[in-house]
Amino acid sequence: xxxxxxxxxxxxxxxxxxxxxxxxxxxxxxxxxxxxxxxxxxxxxxxxxxxxxxxxxxxxxxxxxxxxxxxxxxxxxxxxxxxxxxxxxxxxxxxxxxxxxxxxxxxxxxxxxxxxxxxxxxxxxxxxxxxxxxxxxxxxxxxxxxxxxxxxxxxxxxxxxxxxxxxxxxxxxxxxxxxxxxxxxxxxxxxxxxxxxxxxxxxxxxxxxxxxxxxxxxxxxxxxxxxxxxxxxxxxxxxxxxxxxxxxxxxxxxxxxxxxxxxxxxxxxxxxxxxxxxxxxxxxxxxxxxxxxxxxxxxxxxxxxxxxxxxxxxxxxxxxxxxxxxxxxxxxxxxxxxxxxxxxxxxxxxxxxxxxxxxxxxxxxxxxxxxxxxxxxxxxxxxxxxxxxxxxxxxxxxxxxxxxxxxxxxxxxxxxxxxxxxxxxxxxxxxxxxxxxxxxxxxxxxxxxxxxxxxxxxxxx
Amino acid sequence: xxxxxxxxxxxxxxxxxxxxxxxxxxxxxxxxxxxxxxxxxxxxxxxxxxxxxxxxxxxxxxxxxxxxxxxxxxxxxxxxxxxxxxxxxxxxxxxxxxxxxxxxxxxxxxxxxxxxxxxxxxxxxxxxxxxxxxxxxxx
Ligand code: B12
Numbered sequence: 001x002x003x004x005x006x007x008x009x010x011x012x013x014x015x016x017x018x019x020x021x022x023x024x025x026x027x028x029x030x031x032x033x034x035x036x037x038x039x040x041x042x043x044x045x046x047x048x049x050x051x052x053x054x055x056x057x058x059x060x061x062x063x064x065x066x067x068x069x070x071x072x073x074x075x076x077x078x079x080x081x082x083x084x085x086x087x088x089x090x091x092x093x094x095x096x097x098x099x100x101x102x103x104x105x106x107x108x109x110x111x112x113x114x115x116x117x118x119x120x121x122x123x124x125x126x127x128x129x130x131x132x133x134x135x136x137x138x139x140x141x142x143x144x145x146x147x148x149x150x151x152x153x154x155x156x157x158x159x160x161x162x163x164x165x166x167x168x169x170x171x172x173x174x175x176x177x178x179x180x181x182x183x184x185x186x187x188x189x190x191x192x193x194x195x196x197x198x199x200x201x202x203x204x205x206x207x208x209x210x211x212x213x214x215x216x217x218x219x220x221x222x223x224x225x226x227x228x229x230x231x232x233x234x235x236x237x238x239x240x241x242x243x244x245x246x247x248x249x250x251x252x253x254x255x256x257x258x259x260x261x262x263x264x265x266x267x268x269x270x271x272x273x274x275x276x277x278x279x280x281x282x283x284x285x286x287x288x289x290x291x292x293x294x295x296x297x298x299x300x301x302x303x304x305x306x307x308x309x310x311x312x313x314x315x316x317x318x319x320x321x322x323x324x325x326x327x328x329x330x331x332x333x334x335x336x337x338x339x340x341x342x343x344x345x346x347x348x349x350x351x352x353x354x355x356x357x358x359x360x361x362x363x364x365x366x367x368x369x370x371x372x373x374x375x376x377x378x379x380x381x382x383x384x385x386x387x388x389x390x391x392x393x394x395x396x397x398x399x400x401x402x403x404x405x406x407x408x409x410x411x412x413x414x415x416x417x418x419x420x421x422x423x424x425x426x427x428x429x430x431x432x433x434x435x436x437x438x439x440x441x442x443x444x445x446x447x448x449x450x451x452x453x454x455x456x457x458x459x460x461x
Numbered sequence: 462x463x464x465x466x467x468x469x470x471x472x473x474x475x476x477x478x479x480x481x482x483x484x485x486x487x488x489x490x491x492x493x494x495x496x497x498x499x500x501x502x503x504x505x506x507x508x509x510x511x512x513x514x515x516x517x518x519x520x521x522x523x524x525x526x527x528x529x530x531x532x533x534x535x536x537x538x539x540x541x542x543x544x545x546x547x548x549x550x551x552x553x554x555x556x557x558x559x560x561x562x563x564x565x566x567x568x569x570x571x572x573x574x575x576x577x578x579x580x581x582x583x584x585x586x587x588x589x590x591x592x593x594x595x596x597x598x599x600x
Contacts, residue, residue: 084511135496136468136516190498190512280478280503370476370503377478379503 002061004028005445007438008045008068008223009230010216011035012075013261013336015044017052018438019061025452027433029055037073041219066223067441071230073214076100076206077124081107082161082186083131083140090284091187092130092160095195097291099202100232101126110143116151125210126202127155132162134188145169149176156205160186160198181205193285203228231291233440234258234394235267239289240439241454242269245447251455254390255363255423256436257356257411259397261300261335264355266363267291272383272421279367279378286383292363297355299348299397303331310354318350345402352397353410360411360422367419380421386413388423392458394431404430405461433457465494467597468518470509472500473555475533479526482555486522486586493590506537510544519597520550522589523576528559531570538575550596552589554580 002021009016015035019028031054033047078101082088089108096103104122107115119127129148131141141161148157149172157180159169166182173180184197206229211220220226227233234256244250253270268290274281296305307315307328315324327347331337339345365382391408398404405428413422435457443450469490473483480502490497498516500508509521521541525533530553541549553576558567564581571579578592594600 084514086507087511087515131515133516137514138517187515190500190516280501282501282503282508368503370478377503 002028003064004061005442006063006066007441008066009233009437010041010045010068010070010072010219010226011230012071015041015048015072016434016438017048018435019052019056019063020438020442020449020453022064022442022446022449025449025456027435027453027457028061030433030435031055035072037215041072041216042222045219065445067444068219068223068226069228069230069233069437069441070211070214070216070226071100072216075102075231076126076202076210076229077102077104077122078126078128078202079103079105079107079119079122079124080128081111081130081144083109083137087190087284088130088132088161088187091193091195092128092198094193094287094290095160095186095198096128096202097293098195098232098235098287098289099199099206100229100235100291101202102293110140111147113147116147120152124155125213126205127152127157128186128198128202129157129159130161130186132165132185133190134163134185136162138162138165141165142168142172145172149173149178153178155179156181156209158183158198158201158205160184160201163188187284191284193287195287199232203232227441227444230437231265231293233437234265235289235291236440236443237436237450237454238267238269238440240443240447240451241458245451247448248451250451251390253388254392255360255385255388255411255426256392256394257359257398257408259352259355259395259407260298261396262295262298262302264294264297264359265291266294266359268363268383268385268388270383270385270388272365272385274380275384275387278375279380279384282368282379283381286365290363290383292359294355294359294362297359299351299355300331300335300337303328303351306351306355310358315350315354318353319346321347348397349401349403349407352401352407356407357410361417361420364420364422366421369419382421384421385423386421388426390429391423391426392429392431392436394434394436398430399432399434404428427460429458429460431458463494464496465599466496467520467599468496468498468516469593470498470500470513470516470518470521471524472504472509473502473524473526474504474506474509475525475527475529476503477525477527477529477533478502479524479555482526483524486524489586490590506534506540510540510546513541513546513549514544518549520552520593522593523551523553524555525553525557526555528556530555530557534571534574534576541575550578550593551576552578552580552593554584554586554589556582
């Protein structure tokens with residue numbers, strides 16, 4: 001009898017299952033089926049489970065635990081509120097993204113009634129309220145707390161701002177019976193980022209409240225826990241793969257590119273400090289585990305947005321067909337389209353290359369130059385990823401491509417854009433078995449097992 | 462030294478890389494009990510202003526050593542007003558202009574730009590701190 005973990009990803013399109021032999025640290029089988037949130041989330045699961053059972057000897061395997069992540073039913077939708085756009089607004093956005101949320105919008109300064117209405121209309125799952133360093137500005141966060149207390153009762157609020165306002169915010173919120181929790185300030189001092197406490201609170205609320213509201217109750221009863229949103233599981237996998245566990249080392253700095261139908265996500269696990277001397281770090285501190293989400297770069301739903309973001313000329317660098325815009329529009333309207341011929345395949349790969357290039361341009365840090373008689377002196381904003389060791393590809397288009405390396409290479413440093421600090425010469429690896437998010441889940445219970453499996457299955461081309 | 466409860470944003474404006482004075486100023490202000498928020502060298506006006514908003518600062522001390530302060534500081538006060546920092550104290554010092562100019566005129570020009578206090582080359586930060594304490598009602 002083999003002891004196994006069943007890892008489940010209730011994705012926006014597919015419910016993906018990964019069955020892991022936790023003794024021999026091996027993948028037994030994987031399977032998927034279309035996610036069914038409209039009817040019953042378990043329909044899709046059962047279908048996928050049937051597919052899975054066809055692939056192994058069910059008499060030989062005993063499932064000892066079932067863990068899940070989810071991005072079904074629109075994922076975890078959040079908005080974040082801060083004070084200055086480049087500071088607490090950006091800090092709170094980074095914290096929410098790192099927790100696997102979809103950040104629909106961010107708000108700065110004092111909220112207006114129109115903005116409150118917009119937030120109510122957006123039907124978000126969690127609101128993150130920040131603003132002010134500890135001991136810093138209190139006027140804005142107090143104003144925003146009062147506005148929230150007046151209009152928003154039912155949405156969970158996480159408060160992560162100037163701690164000197166917490167007593168007063170408590171009074172305001174208690175009096176209005178607002179559903180809220182406090183955690184540490186997301187930017188306690190200027191440019192100092194503190195994302196982990198916020199991330200933990202988001203995960204707690206996700207597990208407690210969100211599952212119910214997404215009609216996933218039944219799934220939650222059957223499995224041992226829907227632990228986190230899918231992107232958080234992916235980031236967790238990246239963290240373990242990069243940094244290792246208490247028992248063994250990871251592989252070091254890495255970047256994961258995940259190209260989906262609606263978004264392109266980039267995760268970097270790297271501190272991103274300057275790799276050359278004489279560079280002056282500017283701006284808000286970067287989180288070691290950083291996730292950015294490009295809502296205008298995707299293979300299907302966002303194909304048209306990609307066309308607009310990149311321009312026809314850039315796509316033409318990768319494929320020369322006359323009907324680029326028409327194709328993008330078609331893909332936008334047919335989100336389950338599967339390439340039918342060689343041109344379709346080539347077109348998908350061209351879009352994937354553009355998505356990779358632009359997403360990495362936005363994720364990586366950049367340099368600003370000042371000229372002095374002693375030579376150039378640089379300001380660095382964001383992460384220096386020039387020397388990052390690994391670039392890992394995941395997501396349908398990469399996993400199924402015949403040339404995944406060619407797609408990922410578009411994310412490398414380019415002498416034509418020398419101030420953008422993208423990796424110069426990383427080792428490229430592919431998540432062929434599509435197991436990264438499953439390993440993030442497994443890492444919660446069995447980090448060493450997850451690490452060993454990733455080292456074994458996520459391989460160089 | 463006990464905190465005096467006042468927050469000061471400091472930094473070197475423009476494409477100016479002179480870092481030594483900035484570190485000294487941070488040290489001296491801290492030991493005088495100020496909560497110092499240092500945006501560092503090569504800072505834009507926005508960097509000073511954003512820092513002042515989030516930290517609810519009482520004053521901004523701008524340093525400029527390389528001689529281009531006049532250009533770098535254009536519109537600084539207006540941007541502060543725009544950002545709601547209407548009563549914030551603005552000081553500037555270092556080597557704020559190039560060459561030998563009549564300092565009274567220089568001071569006049571910077572005051573017109575909205576700086577509350579303007580320091581000639583060679584004026585030490587301790588001088589500035591005396592004025593700062595006076596202007597903030599600490600003495
Ligand atoms: C070291 C140095 C450099 C180094 C800087 C290294 C570094 N990263 O710090 C390098 C070689 C890079 C450099 C480059 C340049 N430098 Co240079 N540099 C100097 C030098 C020799 C010393 C500066 C220093 O560290 N002083 C020690 C510190 C403690 O003093 P401080 O910076 O003046 O700061 C104190 C006071 O000014 C005051 N203060 C400062 N700000 C404020 C604000 C307030 C409100 C108050 C009250 C007080 C105050 O308090 C500070 C602490 O005590 C000075 C000459 C000098 N002796 O000052 C020239 C000097 C500043 N540089 C000068 C120039 C012109 C340049 C260059 C443009 C080119 C060149 N010719 O060298 C480039 C500019 C580069 C750039 N983009 O910024 C000129 C500026 C002339 C002017 N403004 O009229 C100076 C004065 C030399 C000169 N006499 O020509 N430089």
